[in-house]
Amino acid sequence: xxxxxxxxxxxxxxxxxxxxxxxxSLDFQATTMFWYRQFPKQSLMLMATSNEGSKATYEQGVExxxxxxxxxxxxxxxxxxxxxxxxxxxxxxxxxxDGLHQETQYFGPGTRLLVL
Amino acid sequence: QKEVEQNSGPxxxxxxxxxxxxxxxxxxxxxxxFWYRQYSGKSPELIMFIYSNGDKEDGRFTAQLxxxxxxxxxxxxxxxxxxxxxxxxxxxDSSASKIIFGSGTRLxxxx
Numbered sequence: 349x350x351x352x353x354x355x356x357x358x359x360x361x362x363x364x365x366x367x368x369x370x371x372x373s374l375d376f377q378a379t380t381m382f383w384y385r386q387f388p389k390q391s392l393m394l395m396a397t398s399n400e401g402s403k404a405t406y407e408q409g410v411e412x413x414x415x416x417x418x419x420x421x422x423x424x425x426x427x428x429x430x431x432x433x434x435x436x437x438x439x440x441x442x443x444x445x446d447g448l449h450q451e452t453q454y455f456g457p458g459t460r461l462l463v464l
Numbered sequence: 465q466k467e468v469e470q471n472s473g474p475x476x477x478x479x480x481x482x483x484x485x486x487x488x489x490x491x492x493x494x495x496x497x498f499w500y501r502q503y504s505g506k507s508p509e510l511i512m513f514i515y516s517n518g519d520k521e522d523g524r525f526t527a528q529l530x531x532x533x534x535x536x537x538x539x540x541x542x543x544x545x546x547x548x549x550x551x552x553x554x555x556x557d558s559s560a561s562k563i564i565f566g567s568g569t570r571l572x573x574x575x
Contacts, residue, residue: 382562391567392508392552441507451496451556453563458507 350376352444354456361432362464368428369459371442377422378444382453383415386439398425432463466491468555470566479575483540485551487566490534493558497529499538500552502568508552512538543573 351374361367371381381398396417397405404417416428425444429436439460443453467490477483485499496515500508514520514527514536526539536555540547550568557564 380561392565394562394565397562439505439507451563452498452510452513453554454510455500455507 350374350444350446350452350454352442352454352456354442354459356459357457358460358462360462360464363433364431366428366430367432367461368426369440369442369461371425371427371444371456373423373444373446373454376444376446376448378425379422379447380445381419381425382443382445383417383425383427384441384443386441386458392441395427429461432461434463437461437463466557466564468553468564468566470551470553470569472567473570474572475569476572476574477543479543479545479573481543483543483547483571483573485538485540485553485569485571487536487538487553487555488534489536489553489555489564491555491558491564492531492534494555495558496556496563497527497536498554498563499525499527499536500554500565502550502552504549511551540571545573545575547571548573 353372355370379400383395384392395410398419400419406412419425441458443455469488498513499511502508512527514529520527524541528537552568553566554563
């Protein structure tokens with residue numbers, strides 16, 4: 349299957365700082381990537397859809413000014429959590445849409461964020 | 465609101481038996497259906513996808529789709545302890561712009 353990487357895999361930061369997470373599709377081009385958040389023992393929650401070359405589409409209740417998304421190329425999308433607070437601590441997972449293969453989504457390994 | 469429903473479980477199955485996971489969806493226009501496996505603390509991993517009514521087999525896994533009943537299932541034959549995980553059903557919305565995930569079924573294979 350297609351490979352999606354995420355960096356960093358784990359980050360610990362102080363409250364008030366910003367954290368950038370990168371998502372890369374390694375062996376295919378992804379015009380669309382998705383950002384999810386998952387709290388312990390809960391299901392995946394879609395935060396936003398990232399489209400290459402255009403503004404991201406945010407799900408209801410997700411603050412676009414807090415979670416900045418940039419999808420500057422067909423293989424890279426970034427999520428920046430601005431002014432992070434302890435309640436932002438979560439497992440952030442990206443996925444990339446392989447448009448050549450029936451719209452299948454492939455997930456990155458996830459980034460575990462802990463805000464102190 | 466478009467929904468994908470799964471029984472949260474846990475579903476406990478003895479080793480070597482068949483595990484049957486079920487999923488229903490509300491969007492009749494959905495065209496693509498996926499099963500993902502998620503181990504605790506890890507991201508989801510694609511197991512299978514299915515687009516046509518009927519069965520699709522891949523090794524020990526069989527996906528079944530019935531669009532008329534809006535029902536998708538996943539069968540795991542010869543269940544192994546390593547199959548213990550949460551299984552997520554996912555369905556593309558009718559615009560195919562995104563995939564909607566169910567909340568997952570926790571499967572436990574007991575030795």
